Amino acid sequence: MINKIASDVTAVLGFTPSKDFDDFIGIGARIIEIKSKLILQSEEVKVIGVVGPPGIGKTTIARVLFNQLSPGFPFSTFLENIRGSYEKPCGNDYQVKLCLQKKLLSQIFNQRDIEVRHLGVAQEMMSDKKVLVVLDEVGSWWQLAATADQRGWLDPRSIIIITTEDKKLLKALGLGINHIYQMEFPTSSESLQIFCQYAFGQTSPYYGFESLAWEVTSLSGDLPLGLRVMGSYLRGMSRDYWIDALPRLRSSLDTEIESTLRFSYDVLSDKDKALFLHIACFFVGFGEDFIKRCLEKSGLDVNHGLQVLANKTLISIENRYVKMHCLLQQMGREIVKKESSEEPGDRQFLMDTMEISDGTGKVLGIKLDTLKNKKIQISKSAFQGMNNLQFLHVTSSNVRIPEGLNSLPDKLRLISWDRCPLRFWPSKFSGKFLVELIMPHSKFEKLWEGIKPLHCLKLMDLSYSKSLKKIPDLSKATSLEELNLSYCKSLLELTSSIGNATKLTIFYLRGCLLLKELPSSIGSGAVVTPFVQVATYATRNFATSIVELVLSCTGIEEVPPLIVNLFRLRKLFMYGCKKLKSISPNISKLENLELLALCNRGEIEHDYERLHLFNYHNLFQAVINWRGDLKRSWELRSDFKVHYIFPICLPEKALSSPISLRLAGDSVETIPDCIISLSGLIKLNVIACKKLVALPQLPGSLLSIDAGDCESLKRIDSSFQNPNIFLNFSNCFNLNREARKLIHTSACKYAFLPGEKVPTHFTHRASSEGQAVNNSLMDVSFRVRSKQNGLIVGRGSTQLHIPYLSRYEEHLYIFEDSFSLNQDFPEAEETTFSELTFVFKLHDKTWKVKGCGVRLLEGPQCIIAGNEDDDDDDDDGDRDESADDVEVR
16 A cells, blocks of 8 residues: 555656756757647647657657656656567457557556456546557557557547557558658768767767768768667777778678667568568669569569558658668668578679679679779679579679670579670570660670560660660560660661560660661661661651650751651650751641750750750740640750741641740741741740841731840731730830831730830820839739719729830830729719829839820710829828829829
8 A cells, every 4th residue: 555655646746857868969850840740730639650760769759759748648658669569469469459458558547457358448447538648669550459549538638659660550540641750860960969979978079080970970871770879889999999890880780770670671571571682782772663674573562562661661762763771771781691691602682793703593683883993804604503693783884704705694684784895795695584774885796696585675775885786686575665775876777676666665866877777678668768767767667656756966867757657756856967958747747746856956965954055046946835735835946947947847736726835046037927827826925036027927816925025126017906915025126117006006905115205196195204223023003083973983993014124224015994984873874074084103113104195995085184193192092102103184
C-alpha cells in the first residue's frame, strides 16, 4: 500500500521540464513544424505520423514532443521500439495484441498488475480519457490495429504520435498529408555541428581538424545516427588516429550503424531483399523506367518492389530517378560481400577491378567506376566463366583490352560502356536478352556480323562513335524504341533491316555528315537519290511510330512527300542542314506535329534551352496555339524566308480552327499573305519584330493585334472588321499617315499608338499639361455624369489597362464603350438631357494626361464647357488624390 501511495503521489507531482534535448541541433524548427500539423487538425483525436529512414532521428523528435506535451495530459505513455519488442505473429496474433495492450495500459495507469483478458479491456479503461500516446518504431499493421486504430476510445483532446519507416502503414491508418511529417536530413552545416558535438564536445571542429571533420561528415551522408556514432568513435583521438581511421570508415560500416539499418532490410521479403541489393550495388542514380526495363523479366516484381522500398524509406524516387542513402548503399554492398568473403568471384555483384578476373557463374552484375588516372587492363577471356552475368556498367576511360574479347555472356540485359576501346564486337554473343546497349564514344568500326535475336532490345546508343561505318542487321530488333547514332561521322549507310523496328519512337542522326544514300530496296515505288533521304526511308518501312526525329547537321537536301506517313511525329529537328533546299507541303498534314526546326545555317542544338548559345538571331519563330485546346501548340523555327517556309509548313488544322499566332525574330520583315486564309485567327502577336515593315490583308476573325515595338512598321494594308478588336501599336513611331488614320477611325475595343494630339474627328476635346514618364502598365478609367430631367446622375466607371511602353514619348489611347441613358428613369415616358460630362482618371500620379476627347456615336450632342473644376467631381465623395482628372462636357 505504501508503494502504491508513493507511486500515485509521484505521478501527480509536477516535474521540472526536461532539458535533455535543448542542445540538439535543428530540433526546434522541426518541432514547430510538427506542432503546426496538430493545430490544423479538427476537433477529434489528433494523430501525427513521423516517417523517415532508419537513423534519421524519428525517436528523438518523438521524445522531445512527448516531453513538451505530456505535462498537459493526465495520462501519457511512450512505447519504445514496438517493432523490435513485439515479434511478428504467425497465424493467430490475438495473444500478441493482448500483450501490447497490457503494456500500453500498464504504462498509462502506472499499474504493473493490470489484467487484460480480452481486447475490450483497453476500451473500457481508456474511454473518455485525455491521453498522450507515442508509438515508437511501428513496423506492422497489426501493431497499429491493437493501439492507434481505436481512436474512438479516447477523449477528443487526446494525441497519438506514431514513428515508422513505412509510409504505407500511415496511409492504411487513413492519415492524410496534414497528419504525416516526413523527416528531412539535416543541412550540411547542421550535420557538421551535430558531428562536432559528439567528436569535440562543441559545435565546431578543433583547429587542424576542419577538413577531416568535413570528410567524416560527408561519409555519414548527413544521417544523424552516423554522425553520432562516428563522432563518438573518434572523440578524444589524435589527428594521426583520425587519418589512419578514415580508410576503414570509407570501406565499412560501424556495427551500431549497421544493426540499426539492417533491421529494415531483414523484414523484407526475399524478392524485395534481392531488389534492394540490385539497386544498392548497381542501380543507384538510374531512372525508374530504366530500372524497370532492365529488370522487367528478372522475376523480382520490380514495379511493386520499388514501391515497397520507397514506402519503407529504403529508397527515394525523385523526378523519376531512384536514390538511396549512402550508408544504406554501403550496407547493401557489404551484405553482398559477406555472401562470399573468401571468394569474391562468387558474389552477385562485383565492383572492384581486382575481382573481375575471378568472376564465376554466380555473378549477376559488374560495375566499374574508377578514377581517370587508374588504368585497367582486361584479358580477352575475362567474362568467359560468367554465364549468368546480366548487367555490365563501365565508366572508366582508361580501360585497356589489347587482345579484344572472345565473348560476352548471352544473358546480358544491359551493356553500358562509355568509351569502349574495342574496335570489333566479340564473336560469341547472341544478344537475345539484351534490353539496352549504351556505348557512346566507342572505337567500333562495326559491330557484329549477321542477324542476332534482339527481340528484347529497346535502346541502342552508339552516339559519337566516330569510327563506326555501318550498323548491324536489326531485322530482329522488333522492340527497339530509341536509336541514337548522333555524330557517327564515318557512318556511310543505314541497313534496310531498320524497317522491322516498328516501335521506334526516337531516332537521332544528328551530325552524320557522310550518310548520303540508303539501300535500294526501301519499299515499292521508293526512289533512292544521292542524298540522305532518311524521312522517305523511314516512312516506307518503320517510322509510323516515330515521335521525335533528329536529323540536324546531316547532308539532307529534301524533306520528301512521304514525310506525311510519320503521322505520330511530334518533333522534327533539322538544324544546320546546309544542303536542305526543298520541303514538301505534305509536312502540313502532320496533325500531331508540335515542333518543327528547319534551318540550313548555323549549328544549333535541338535542346531548346541551349538555343541562345548559338545562332538564334538568324531564326524566325512562329507559334500557333489552338484556342479550343490549350494543351496543343505548333512551333516553327527556321532561317528560310518566312514567305517561303510558313505557307508550306502551316498545319491544315490552322486554316479553320480558332487559333492565335505569334511571329518573332529579327528576320521577320513581312508577314506571309497566306495569313488571310486563317479564318479562325483570333490573336496576332508580332511584338518586337523590329524589321517588320507592313501588315498584309488580315482575316475578319481577329480580336487582337499586338504589334508593340515594331520600330520599322509603316503600312497597314488591311482594315479591321471586328468592332471588338484590340489594337496595340505602342512605340511604332514610323507608322505613315494612312495607317494612323485607319487606326483612329476604326471601330475597336481599344487602340494604342504613338501620337501627340487628339484626332480631329473627336469633336469634343480638352487639353492639359504634362507628359508620360513611366514605363509600367497604367490604369485609366472614365466616369459619365448627366443632367437628366434636371437632376445630376452618374454612371459607373470603366477601368482599362494601357499596355507597356518601352519609350516615354506621347501616345494615344482610343477606346470605345457604351451605356444606357435611360437607366435611372425607366418609368419616364420621355427623358430630357441637357448635359453629359466625361471625367477621365489616370490611377498613377507619375503619368499625365496632355489631352482627351469624346466622339459620340449615338445619342444627344455634347455641350462643350471647357475644363472646369467641379465640387462634385466624384459621385461617391471619395477623391483619389493620386489620380489626374480631365473633364470634357
